[in-house]
Amino acid sequence: MNRATRRTVIAGNWKMNKIPAEATELINAIKAEINGKKTDECEIVACVPYVDITNAIEAAKGSPIKIGAENVHWEKSGAFTGEISADMLKAVGVEYVIIGHSERRQYFGETDVTVNKRVHAALAAGLKVILCVGELLEQREQGITAEIVSMQTKIDLLGVTADDMKNIIIAYEPVWAIGTGKTATSEQADEVCGIIRNVIASLYSESVAAATTIQYGGSMNAKNAEELLSMTNVDGGLIGGASLKAPDFAVIIAAANK
Numbered sequence: 128m129n130r131a132t133r134r135t136v137i138a139g140n141w142k143m144n145k146i147p148a149e150a151t152e153l154i155n156a157i158k159a160e161i162n163g164k165k166t167d168e169c170e171i172v173a174c175v176p177y178v179d180i181t182n183a184i185e186a187a188k189g190s191p192i193k194i195g196a197e198n199v200h201w202e203k204s205g206a207f208t209g210e211i212s213a214d215m216l217k218a219v220g221v222e223y224v225i226i227g228h229s230e231r232r233q234y235f236g237e238t239d240v241t242v243n244k245r246v247h248a249a250l251a252a253g254l255k256v257i258l259c260v261g262e263l264l265e266q267r268e269q270g271i272t273a274e275i276v277s278m279q280t281k282i283d284l285l286g287v288t289a290d291d292m293k294n295i296i297i298a299y300e301p302v303w304a305i306g307t308g309k310t311a312t313s314e315q316a317d318e319v320c321g322i323i324r325n326v327i328a329s330l331y332s333e334s335v336a337a338a339t340t341i342q343y344g345g346s347m348n349a350k351n352a353e354e355l356l357s358m359t360n361v362d363g364g365l366i367g368g369a370s371l372k373a374p375d376f377a378v379i380i381a382a383a384n385k
C-alpha cells in the first residue's frame with residue numbers, strides 16, 4: 128500500500144453465492160465485525176449477485192460498506208436477454224462493478240474487446256470499475272506474465288482518459304491463484320502490480336500511475352492479507368472465498384487499516 132498517493136480498496140467478490148436474505152445477514156455480520164474498529168484507511172466494497180443488490184444496499188446503510196455488481200453489459204438497453212445495463216445498476220444504487228473477471232473470460236467467452244466496451248459503459252453511467260487482469264498458469268510458466276497483463280491492461284483501457292482513471296481500480300488476479308488456495312507470493316504480487324503500474328504510466332503519466340489503486344486477488348485471506356498489503360504496489364484486495372466469512376473479511380479490512 129502507498130496511502131500517500133492512492134486509496135486502498137478491500138472488495139469482496141461473492142460470485143454466485145447467497146440468496147437475498149443471506150446477503151442481508153452477511154452484510155449485517157460484516158457491519159457487526161467492523162463496528163468500532165478503524166476502517167477509514169480503506170474503502171470497503173461488497174460485489175454481490177444482481178438479485179442481492181437491493182438487500183445488500185439496504186443492509187449497508189449507515190456503514191462504510193459500498194455495494195458493487197459482478198458484471199455489466201455494454202449496451203444501454205435492447206434485445207440482450209439475460210443482461211443488465213450500467214444504467215440499471217446505477218438506478219438501484221450500485222457504486223462499483225467488477226469487469227473482466229477471469230471466470231467471465233474463461234467460462235463466458237469474454238474478451239479484452241468486450242471487457243473494454245463494458246468499461247466504457249460503466250464509466251459513462253458513473254460507476255466505478257474494478258477491472259480484472261491476470262495470467263493463466265501456462266502463461267506464467269512460459270514466462271509471459273508481463274506481456275499478458277500489459278496487453279490486457281492496454282486493450283481493456285483503450286479510449287479511457289486520464290480523468291476516467293480516477294474511477295478505475297485494477298485487480299491483478301493470477302488465474303492459477305483464484306479459488307485454489309494457492310496465493311501468489313507477496314513478491315510476485317508486488318512485481319506484477321508494479322508492471323501494471325508502469326503500463327499505466329506509459330499510457331497516461333507517472334502521476335496517474337501513482338494515483339491508481341491496484342489490488343491483488345487470488346486466495347487472499349485472513350492469514351496472508353497483511354503481508355500482501357505490506358507491499359508498495361498492492362493497494363488492496365479483491366477477495367472471493369474469504370469475503371463470504373464476515374470474521375475473515377474483517378481481519379483483511381483490519382490489515383488494510385494498520
Ligand code: PGA
Binds near residue numbers: 365368
Ligand atoms: P478467491 O477469489 O479469493 O476465492 O481466490 C478471488 C476472485 O476471484 O476475485
